[in-house]
Amino acid sequence: MTEALPETALPETALPETALLEIRGLEVAFGGFRALDGVDLTVGRGELRFLIGPNGAGKTTLIDVITGLTRPTGGSVRFEGHDLVGRREHEIVRLGVGRTFQTSVVFEELTVLENLDLAASFRRPLWSLLRRRREVSEEVTAALETTGLAGLAGSRAGVLSHGQRQWLEIGMLIVQRPRLLLLDEPVAGMSSGERERTGELLTEVARDHTVVVVEHDMDFLRRYASQVTVLHEGRVLTEGSVEQVRADPRVQEIYLGRAREGAEDAVR
Amino acid sequence: MTAPEQSARRWLGPAVFSAVAVLALVAAPLLLEPFRLGLLAKYLCYAIVALGIGLAWGQGGMLTLGQGVFFGLGGYAMGMYLKLNDAAGDLPDFMVWSGVEKLPALWKPFGNPVFALAMVVVLPAAVALLLGALVFRQRVRGAYFAILTQALAAALVILLVGQQGLTGGTNGLTNFFDFFGNDVAADETQRGLYLLVAVVLGALYLGARQLVRSRFGRLLLAVRDGEDRVRFLGYNPATVKTLTFAVSAGMAGIAGALFVPVVGIISPALLGVVPSLELVVAVAVGGRFALAGAVLGAVVMGYARTYFSEELPDAWLYLQGALFVLVMTLAPKGIAGLAANLVRRREVRA
Numbered sequence: 001m002t003e004a005l006p007e008t009a010l011p012e013t014a015l016p017e018t019a020l021l022e023i024r025g026l027e028v029a030f031g032g033f034r035a036l037d038g039v040d041l042t043v044g045r046g047e048l049r050f051l052i053g054p055n056g057a058g059k060t061t062l063i064d065v066i067t068g069l070t071r072p073t074g075g076s077v078r079f080e081g082h083d084l085v086g087r088r089e090h091e092i093v094r095l096g097v098g099r100t101f102q103t104s105v106v107f108e109e110l111t112v113l114e115n116l117d118l119a120a121s122f123r124r125p126l127w128s129l130l131r132r133r134r135e136v137s138e139e140v141t142a143a144l145e146t147t148g149l150a151g152l153a154g155s156r157a158g159v160l161s162h163g164q165r166q167w168l169e170i171g172m173l174i175v176q177r178p179r180l181l182l183l184d185e186p187v188a189g190m191s192s193g194e195r196e197r198t199g200e201l202l203t204e205v206a207r208d209h210t211v212v213v214v215e216h217d218m219d220f221l222r223r224y225a226s227q228v229t230v231l232h233e234g235r236v237l238t239e240g241s242v243e244q245v246r247a248d249p250r251v252q253e254i255y256l257g258r259a260r261e262g263a264e265d266a267v268r
Numbered sequence: 269m270t271a272p273e274q275s276a277r278r279w280l281g282p283a284v285f286s287a288v289a290v291l292a293l294v295a296a297p298l299l300l301e302p303f304r305l306g307l308l309a310k311y312l313c314y315a316i317v318a319l320g321i322g323l324a325w326g327q328g329g330m331l332t333l334g335q336g337v338f339f340g341l342g343g344y345a346m347g348m349y350l351k352l353n354d355a356a357g358d359l360p361d362f363m364v365w366s367g368v369e370k371l372p373a374l375w376k377p378f379g380n381p382v383f384a385l386a387m388v389v390v391l392p393a394a395v396a397l398l399l400g401a402l403v404f405r406q407r408v409r410g411a412y413f414a415i416l417t418q419a420l421a422a423a424l425v426i427l428l429v430g431q432q433g434l435t436g437g438t439n440g441l442t443n444f445f446d447f448f449g450n451d452v453a454a455d456e457t458q459r460g461l462y463l464l465v466a467v468v469l470g471a472l473y474l475g476a477r478q479l480v481r482s483r484f485g486r487l488l489l490a491v492r493d494g495e496d497r498v499r500f501l502g503y504n505p506a507t508v509k510t511l512t513f514a515v516s517a518g519m520a521g522i523a524g525a526l527f528v529p530v531v532g533i534i535s536p537a538l539l540g541v542v543p544s545l546e547l548v549v550a551v552a553v554g555g556r557f558a559l560a561g562a563v564l565g566a567v568v569m570g571y572a573r574t575y576f577s578e579e580l581p582d583a584w585l586y587l588q589g590a591l592f593v594l595v596m597t598l599a600p601k602g603i604a605g606l607a608a609n610l611v612r613r614r615e616v617r618a
Contacts, residue, residue, distance in 0.1 A: 067500065093502035105497040107490045114486050121483055122502035126511075129483040176502065 020045045020180055020210050021066070026075035028061055028234075035061040036072070037234035043180070048206040050221055051214045052245075053231035054254055059214040060102065062231070063182045067099045068092045079180065093122070098178035102185045104165040108158030112149050112168055115157050116140045119172035139175045146204060147171040148197065163194030170201060174209075181211045187220050199224045218255075222246075230254075280611070284560075285473075292466045302455045309462040309530045311570030312469050314547060315563045316523035319469070320516030321551045322562030323476055327485065328512045329492030331410070333544055334417030335520045337424050338392035340539030342521030344428075345391055346528045347441035348375055349384035350452075354445050361443060368433040375434075381448070388525040389518045396517030400510030407506075409495070418541055425540040440535025447529045458530070465526050469563070472519055476559050479515070488512055546573075549592045555604025564603055 021043040028036040036058045043049050051059050064070035066077055068089040077084040084092055106115050117133055120140050136153075144150040147167040152160065157168060166186055173181055186202065187195045195217075202224055205211060215221055221228065221242065228245045230237040238248050245251055296308060317335050324330045351360040352375065359371060378384045399420070403413060428435045436442075450457040479485050491498050491505045498505045528534050537543075547566065554565020569588075576584040599606055 088504075089499035090502050090504045093500055099500055101497075101500075105494050107493055107497070109489050109493055110486055118483065118486050118490060119501050124483075126484070126507065129487060130479065132478070132482050172501070 018044060020047075020080060021212075022076075022078040023062075023066070024076050024078075026062070026065060026077065027073045028058070028065060028070060029073045034234050036065070036075075038075070039231070039234065039236055041229060041236065043210060043212060045210055047210055048202075048224075048226055049212045050225040050228045050242075051212055051231060052216070052221060052228060053237070056233070057231040058234045059231055060184055061234075063099060063184055063212075063214060066092075066182060067097060093176070093178075096177075096179035097182065098173040098176050098180070099182040100166070100169045100173060100184055100186060102188060104162070104169045106157040106160070106165050106168050106172070108156060110157055111154055112157055112160070113140065113144070113153040115168060116143050116171055116175055120175035122176060139177070143171040143175045146174065147201065161194075163190050163197065166190070166194075166198065167201060170198075170205065174205060179210060181205065181209050183211065183213045185214055185216060187215065187217055195220060289470060292470075293463060296466075297459055297462065302458060305462050306458055306530065307570070307574060308567075309458070309465045310527065311567045312462075312465045313523045313527040313530060314550070314570055315566040316465075316469050316472060316526070317520045317547050318551050318554070318562040318566035319472055319476055319559060320519035320523075321547060322556055322559050323479070323519075324513055324516040325548070325551065326556035326558070326562060327480055327492065328488050328509055329409075329495075330509060330513055331414040331548070332417045332513070332516065333414050333541070333548060334419075334421035335516070335547055336421045336539035336541070336544035337417075338396065338517035338520035339524035339527070339543075340424060340428070340534065340536075341392045341395065341524065342388045343524030343528050343534035343539065344435070344441065345378065345384050345387040345521070346525035347444075347534045348378035349381055350444045350447065350528065351441055352379040353381075354443075360441075362436045362439065362441070363433060366433040366437075372434055385525070388521050392517040392521035392524075393514040396514040397510060400506070400513045404506035404509045404513075418544065421539065421541050421544045425536040428536045436535070438536060440533055440538070441528070442533040442535070444529065444532055452529050452532065461526070461530050465530065468522060468526065472522070473559060473563060476515075476519075480559065484508070546588070549588060551602075553591055553595050553602050555602030555607075557601055558604035558608070561602050561604025568603070 019042045021041070023039055023041040026036050026039040026041075027034065035056075039058070039062060041062070051062070053059055061070060065072050066079075066084060068084065068087055068091070072085055075085075079092075079095060079097060082095055084095070084097070087095075107118070110118065113136065114133075117137070117140055120137055120143075121129060141150075144153055147170060149164060149168060149171065152164065157165070160168060170183070170186065173183075183202075187198050190198060199220065202211070202213065213225075215225075225242050227240070228242055229239045230245055230248075230251050232250075232254050237250055237254070238245060240248075292312075297305060300308060317339055320338075321332060321335055324332050351362075352371075355361070359368060360375075363371075378387070399416075403416065408416065428440070429438050431437070444452050446452060447457060447461070450460070452458075480488070487498070487503060487508055490501075491503075491508050495505045498508075524534065524539070527538075546569070550565040550569035551562045552565070553569060554563065555561025573584060573588075576587060595602055601608070
């Protein structure tokens with residue numbers, strides 16, 4: 001079966017080949033603990049998918065497996081027909097999968113512009129990196145605009161606020177032109193103003209990218225999510241629209257049953 | 269940074285570089301007596317190694333405690349050529365003394381100056397490439413990498429000392445007479461060598477500076493500060509580190525090769541663990557985050573070593589240790605960091 005089929009308007013259940021990301025029976029065990037216990041997940045092209053679930057549900061582990069940080073003990077991850085399991089991190093990035101981290105890691109010694117430029121240059125041959133940067137590429141300029149960091153282009157990334165760092169990270173992702181973006185808790189620890197700005201950014205990015213967002217924040221979810229997958233104890237509990245998922249009594253139970261934990265997460 | 273500040277910075281670097289170049293190329297040969305000029309030439313050789321350490325450690329975060337290995341490879345490559353050249357078809361003197369009857373196969377190609385000079389860079393760089401490819405791919409880093417490089421320096425010393433007939437053992441290679449048609453001991457030759465060392469150092473410094481300011485240099489900093497994050501930008505940090513390590517090894521090799529005619533000897537004692545460590549200390553004192561700091565550190569520590577060995581021979585080792593501790597705790601950016609602070613403070617006041 002090949003991935004080269006033309007994109008059609010058929011529902012993905014009828015034609016799973018149009019899926020960008022296909023995860024089947026994914027298992028990850030840390031010692032005796034099964035972090036992922038047979039996860040199936042299909043993400044279609046152009047989708048904005050939210051991945052939610054209480055602490056320890058395996059959301060970040062799932063992203064770690066997709067991006068090559070964690071090796072699964074079983075199952076498969078296919079991205080545009082490529083099997084991602086066993087590939088090294090930078091190879092997966094080169095296939096077109098980009099991610100951010102919960103705690104943003106931008107390069108503090110470099111300026112905002114340099115961070116973006118470095119991210120944008122990763123497809124250049126190594127020898128061409130030996131030349132000094134003479135100009136700012138179009139995509140970097142665009143990313144500076146999109147993320148609202150144009151005014152800070154010359155500042156060291158170390159002086160950015162938490163929110164600005166996350167935006168810079170998202171900007172660094174965009175300039176890499178990935179076909180799949182994985183955002184791990186992009187609004188964790190953000191002020192409400194920053195959340196708002198991140199939501200707008202997300203909507204904008206999702207317009208021409210396939211995006212998977214791991215998020216705890218229910219309020220953020222209500223405002224920006226369309227399709228939601230709920231993970232619970234390493235399995236997919238349910239999938240659907242925000243309304244469907246919120247109406248699901250099992251979802252209510254795991255969230256209400258762990259309300260305190262959820263609240264802690266929200267302030268983290 | 270404001271615009272005027274930036275333009276002030278822009279001329280400050282080239283101005284200082286030009287001033288130092290004039291001092292080194294014109295003033296020093298005129299003012300220093302031959303013995304002192306020879307010492308300075310030696311320090312500048314060390315400064316070339318230090319430049320490489322600054323690149324690998326300061327910019328790339330690779331604490332290499334075994335640069336002596338690469339220095340030695342370059343030095344022995346040059347030494348072997350000079351010995352063969354002096355022997356003029358016979359066996360080198362030390363081989364005769366150790367009862368070697370036929371020139372070892374390893375030595376033969378080094379009779380060719382082009383081959384020997386190429387090996388000065390190729391050999392250290394190749395060893396570093398190999399080591400880097402093995403080690404960085406496996407994500408060995410930090411203290412483990414440091415210990416590994418140090419072990420390599422110790423191992424090379426044992427190897428060299430053990431192969432008396434092949435390497436001259438503990439004595440190393442010495443007693444050189446001719447350096448490309450010049451009497452190596454003559455003041456004139458030594459002055460020429462000094463100028464050669466200074467020019468090579470200057471050129472390598474400019475090259476390294478260009479590297480640091482390029483995208484590759486930015487990438488190198490990124491690898492130093494967040495190797496794992498760099499992977500998720502689609503780069504392979506192992507490649508970046510391996511290449512940089514090889515460049516720094518090549519520099520040490522060149523330094524070793526220049527050291528041999530300047531000082532007249534290359535021996536295991538000059539490239540083992542202790543000299544390797546001393547250079548790292550010098551780079552730390554000078555300031556590892558600035559290439560100029562690394563160079564400065566090597567020269568300053570070279571002078572300090574000579575001064576104290578002449579005046580207070582017993583105290584030097586302790587002083588060196590104390591200085592290292594002081595710098596690491598009080599001024600982790602070394603002399604270069606202190607100087608940068610001064611410049612910044614003056615700019616703020618202005």
